[in-house]
Amino acid sequence: MKTVTLTLTNPPKLLLEGQNITPDNFAGKNTAEIATLDLWEGKQKIPLGKHFTVAGDGGATAAETKIVLRGDCTRVKRIGQQMTAGEIVIEGNADMYIGGWMQGGKIHVKGNVDSFCGIGMEGGELIVDGNAGCHLGSSPRGEWRGMKGGLIRVAGNVGSDTATFINGGTIIIGGDADIHVSTHGEGGTVVIKGDAKGRVGGQMVKGDIYVYGTIENPLPGFSMVGEVEQEVDGETALFAHHIGDLGERHPVSRGKTVYANLYTRL
Amino acid sequence: MSELIIRNGFVFDPLQGIRGDRMDIGIKDGKIVETSTLSAPRTIDAAGMTVMAGGVDIHSHVVGPKVNVGRLFRPEDKLFKSPHKSPTCSRMEMGSSVPSTFKTGYDYARMGYVFVNEAAMPPLHSPHVHEEIRDTPIIDNAAMPVFGNNWFTLEYLKNNEIENNAAYTAWLLRATRGFGIKVVNPGGSEAWGWGLNCVHIHDPVPYFDIAPAEIVKGLIETNEFLGLPHSVHLHCNNLGNPGNYTDTLDSLRLAEGYAPKNDFGRKQVMHVTHLQFHAYGGDSWGNVGARSKDIMDYVNAHDNITVDMGQVTLDETTTMTADGPFEHHLRAQNNLKWANVDVELETAAGVVPYIYSPKVKANTIQWAVGLELALLAKDPMRIFLTTDHPNAGPFTRYPRVIAWLMSRAARDATMKTFKWLDRTIDATSIDGIDRELDLYEIAQMTRAGPARALGLTHMYGGLAPGMDADVAVYALNPGDMPSDPAAIENAFSRCALLVKDGVVTVRDGEVVTEPAKRTIWVDVKVPENTQVQRDIYEHFLRHYSVKLDNYSLFEEHLHNSRVIEVDTTQ
Structure with missing residues (x-):
C-alpha cells in the first residue's frame, strides 16, 4: 500500500469542499497530479496543491492507496465521500460529511468531526476518536433510504439525529447521544454506551438500539417485554428488552409481527 | 428579423x-x-x-403548486442528479423526476419540444402556476384548470344547466388564464372530502348527489357549447387499480353520441389521458393483467376520442395528481412520505414518491400495458406519447419511449432485465407484438396528433x-x-x-439561446349571465377564504400572453 500525505499548510479563508480527497481519486496518480485535483472554496474551484503540501504517490488502485491528512482540517469537508476502498487517516479534527456515502475502505479520524459524517453509508469503517456532530450515520436530507451497511465507531459523544432511517450497518457510540436516535429505522444496530437524551427509536419499524446508560425521556411507544442476555461489541450483559415503536406500522414475517428492539442495560 | x-x-x-x-x-x-x-x-x-415540427406535449405536470411540493419535499431528487451549470444556459439546473423550472425548459428544448400543456391547474392557485410558467424558459405553456370536482360545476350539472356551466367555465378560464377543461377523477376528489371516493362512474358524490358520468357528459356538452380549441381532458375514475379497465370502458362510452363542434380543426370530444393507468385486468396485484386490447379496440373504433399513453419508464419518480384519494391510497402501499391537500371548493392534490422497478411484476406489467396501447393503435394521430410526467416517469425519458416504440430489439433488451419476465409475458401481449413504429408515426404521436387534439394546428x-x-x-x-x-x-x-x-x-x-416563451390561454366571449355572476358573488361571499377581487389572476402574473379568442355570442 502506498501512502499520500497531505499537510494543510495554507489554511483556507472559507470552508473547503474536499470530496476529491479519496483513495479512488488518488489511485494511479503521482504527487504532481494529485496536487492538481479540484477543491472548492465557496464557489471558487481551486487545485488541491494551493492549500495542501502533497507528498507521495497514489497506489495502483484505491485499495492500495492510503491518505494521511495532517494539519488542522477542522474546516475541510467531505473527505472520503463516496470512497470504495483504501484508507484515510486524519491526524486531527475534520469538518462535516466525512465518509458520507462511503462504500468501503476505512477512515480513521483522531480528533473530532462535525455533522453529517457517514451519512448514506453503504459499507466500510469510519472510526472517530473524539466526538461527532449531528446526523451521524443518518440519511441524507429527504432520503428514506439511510445507512445500509458498514461500521461507525465514535469514542466520544454525538449530537442529535443519529442513524435516521437506518436500514443496516452498525453505529457504536462510546459516550452520550443527544435526541433522536434511529428515527424511522428499518434495520441496523445502534449502540450507545453512555446516556441518551430522548426520542430513542421514534417511528422505528425494525432494527436494534442498545443504551448502556439512562434514557432521560423514554418514548411511550416502546413497551418492555422481558430481560435478555446479549453479546454486544464483544461483551455480554443483561438488558431490559423493549419493543416498539408501537405507533408505527410493522411488517409481518412468518406469521410474526416484527418490531424494533430497544435494549437498556440492567 | x-x-x-x-x-x-x-x-x-x-x-x-x-x-x-x-x-x-x-x-x-x-x-x-x-x-x-x-x-x-x-x-x-x-x-x-x-x-x-417542434414537439408538442399534451399532458405533463411541470408547473404549479403540486409540482413545487414535489420539488420541496424531495431534496434527494436533486442529490448527485443535478448537472453543473451549463456554460451556454443562463440558469442552474436541478433535479431529476421533478426538475426545477429552468431544467424543465432546457430539457424539453434539448429534446426538440416547444409546447407543453400543464395537465392540472388548481384554479385557486393559478397565480403560482403562471409564475412558474414565466420561470420555465424557452417552451410555450398552457395550463388546464380542473373542473371535475368544482362546486359550481357540480351544482350546474346536477341541474343540467349547461349554459350556466358554460358561462362559469368561460369566467374561470379567463380568471385563471386557463386553456381548457381538465377533469380529474370526476366527483372522486370531492368525495374524498368525506373520506370516500368515486371508483365507478355511477358512484354518487356525497352532498352534491351527482355521479361522475353526469359530470363528464355535462362537461363534454359545455365544451362543445363553447367550442373550445381543446376537448374535455379526462383522467378517469379508479386510476391505477387492478380490474379498472371496465370503468375505463364505461368512461370512454360517455363520449358516444357527441360530435366535435369547434373552429380549430379538433376532431375529438374527449381526450383520455395516461390510459396506461386505466387498462388493468384482474382483481388484485397478484393477478393483474393487461387489458390494453379491450381498451384499444374501443378507441380504434371511435373517432371522437383521443388518448395519451402515460408510459411507465421504470425509473424512480414522484407521483403527483389532483386525484387526492389515489395518492392517499398509494402511500398506504409504499409507506413513503406523502403530501395531500384540499383546495377549497375546487379540487385536491397529493404527492408521493414511487419507484417503478424492473424487479416488481406489477411495474413491468404496467410498462407493457403502456407500449401495447401505442402499438395496438390504428391511428397514431389519436394516441400521443406521454409519461404523465412525472407520474409514470420523467419527461426526459421520452426518447427511450420512442426507442421502445420504434424497435422490438429495444423492448427485448429491457425485458431481459425483468425479474418476473415469464409472468409479465403471461399477463400481457407485449411479447407477441412485432410492430415497430416509423418516424412518420412518431411525428404523429409527438407533434401533429397532440397539436390537432389541442386545437393548435394553426401554430x-x-x-x-x-x-x-x-x-x-x-x-x-x-x-x-x-x-x-x-x-x-x-x-x-x-x-x-x-x-x-x-x-x-x-x-x-x-x-445556445433562450428566446422569449409564451403563455397560451383561451378567452371565451359568452353572453352576459346575471345568474352565474350572482352565484360567483355568493360563493365567494359565503365559502371561499379569498375575496372575489383577489381571486382572478392579476395581469402582472401573466407572462407574454398569446390569447386564443373564442366568441360564442355570434
Whole structure:
C-alpha cells in the first residue's frame, strides 16, 4: 500500500469542499497530479496543491492507496465521500460529511468531526476518536433510504439525529447521544454506551438500539417485554428488552409481527 | 428579423402528409414561409437528418403548486442528479423526476419540444402556476384548470344547466388564464372530502348527489357549447387499480353520441389521458393483467376520442395528481412520505414518491400495458406519447419511449432485465407484438396528433407556411436508421437543432439561446349571465377564504400572453 500525505499548510479563508480527497481519486496518480485535483472554496474551484503540501504517490488502485491528512482540517469537508476502498487517516479534527456515502475502505479520524459524517453509508469503517456532530450515520436530507451497511465507531459523544432511517450497518457510540436516535429505522444496530437524551427509536419499524446508560425521556411507544442476555461489541450483559415503536406500522414475517428492539442495560 | 433556410433534411410533417421527403424549410420573422419568398437567408444544412415540427406535449405536470411540493419535499431528487451549470444556459439546473423550472425548459428544448400543456391547474392557485410558467424558459405553456370536482360545476350539472356551466367555465378560464377543461377523477376528489371516493362512474358524490358520468357528459356538452380549441381532458375514475379497465370502458362510452363542434380543426370530444393507468385486468396485484386490447379496440373504433399513453419508464419518480384519494391510497402501499391537500371548493392534490422497478411484476406489467396501447393503435394521430410526467416517469425519458416504440430489439433488451419476465409475458401481449413504429408515426404521436387534439394546428405541430417557425432536426437518417436502439434514444434526447419562433435555440444538443416563451390561454366571449355572476358573488361571499377581487389572476402574473379568442355570442 502506498501512502499520500497531505499537510494543510495554507489554511483556507472559507470552508473547503474536499470530496476529491479519496483513495479512488488518488489511485494511479503521482504527487504532481494529485496536487492538481479540484477543491472548492465557496464557489471558487481551486487545485488541491494551493492549500495542501502533497507528498507521495497514489497506489495502483484505491485499495492500495492510503491518505494521511495532517494539519488542522477542522474546516475541510467531505473527505472520503463516496470512497470504495483504501484508507484515510486524519491526524486531527475534520469538518462535516466525512465518509458520507462511503462504500468501503476505512477512515480513521483522531480528533473530532462535525455533522453529517457517514451519512448514506453503504459499507466500510469510519472510526472517530473524539466526538461527532449531528446526523451521524443518518440519511441524507429527504432520503428514506439511510445507512445500509458498514461500521461507525465514535469514542466520544454525538449530537442529535443519529442513524435516521437506518436500514443496516452498525453505529457504536462510546459516550452520550443527544435526541433522536434511529428515527424511522428499518434495520441496523445502534449502540450507545453512555446516556441518551430522548426520542430513542421514534417511528422505528425494525432494527436494534442498545443504551448502556439512562434514557432521560423514554418514548411511550416502546413497551418492555422481558430481560435478555446479549453479546454486544464483544461483551455480554443483561438488558431490559423493549419493543416498539408501537405507533408505527410493522411488517409481518412468518406469521410474526416484527418490531424494533430497544435494549437498556440492567 | 433574420431569415433562415433548413436545407435538404428528410421532412416529416403528418399535418401536410409529408413522409420523409427531402425538402427545404424556409423561415422568416418567426414563421414558416415558402422558400421562394426568402431573399438572403442563413442556411442550415440538414442533409441526412430528420426534420420535424417542434414537439408538442399534451399532458405533463411541470408547473404549479403540486409540482413545487414535489420539488420541496424531495431534496434527494436533486442529490448527485443535478448537472453543473451549463456554460451556454443562463440558469442552474436541478433535479431529476421533478426538475426545477429552468431544467424543465432546457430539457424539453434539448429534446426538440416547444409546447407543453400543464395537465392540472388548481384554479385557486393559478397565480403560482403562471409564475412558474414565466420561470420555465424557452417552451410555450398552457395550463388546464380542473373542473371535475368544482362546486359550481357540480351544482350546474346536477341541474343540467349547461349554459350556466358554460358561462362559469368561460369566467374561470379567463380568471385563471386557463386553456381548457381538465377533469380529474370526476366527483372522486370531492368525495374524498368525506373520506370516500368515486371508483365507478355511477358512484354518487356525497352532498352534491351527482355521479361522475353526469359530470363528464355535462362537461363534454359545455365544451362543445363553447367550442373550445381543446376537448374535455379526462383522467378517469379508479386510476391505477387492478380490474379498472371496465370503468375505463364505461368512461370512454360517455363520449358516444357527441360530435366535435369547434373552429380549430379538433376532431375529438374527449381526450383520455395516461390510459396506461386505466387498462388493468384482474382483481388484485397478484393477478393483474393487461387489458390494453379491450381498451384499444374501443378507441380504434371511435373517432371522437383521443388518448395519451402515460408510459411507465421504470425509473424512480414522484407521483403527483389532483386525484387526492389515489395518492392517499398509494402511500398506504409504499409507506413513503406523502403530501395531500384540499383546495377549497375546487379540487385536491397529493404527492408521493414511487419507484417503478424492473424487479416488481406489477411495474413491468404496467410498462407493457403502456407500449401495447401505442402499438395496438390504428391511428397514431389519436394516441400521443406521454409519461404523465412525472407520474409514470420523467419527461426526459421520452426518447427511450420512442426507442421502445420504434424497435422490438429495444423492448427485448429491457425485458431481459425483468425479474418476473415469464409472468409479465403471461399477463400481457407485449411479447407477441412485432410492430415497430416509423418516424412518420412518431411525428404523429409527438407533434401533429397532440397539436390537432389541442386545437393548435394553426401554430404548432406542423411545418406549413404561416405556422410558428418551430423546427426540430434530429441526427437520424430515415434511409439508414441505426440498428442500435440506443442511437435512436440519443438522437431524440439531444436534437441536432431546434429553431423556436425562428431563433436557433438548440445546437448539437446544447441550448445556445433562450428566446422569449409564451403563455397560451383561451378567452371565451359568452353572453352576459346575471345568474352565474350572482352565484360567483355568493360563493365567494359565503365559502371561499379569498375575496372575489383577489381571486382572478392579476395581469402582472401573466407572462407574454398569446390569447386564443373564442366568441360564442355570434
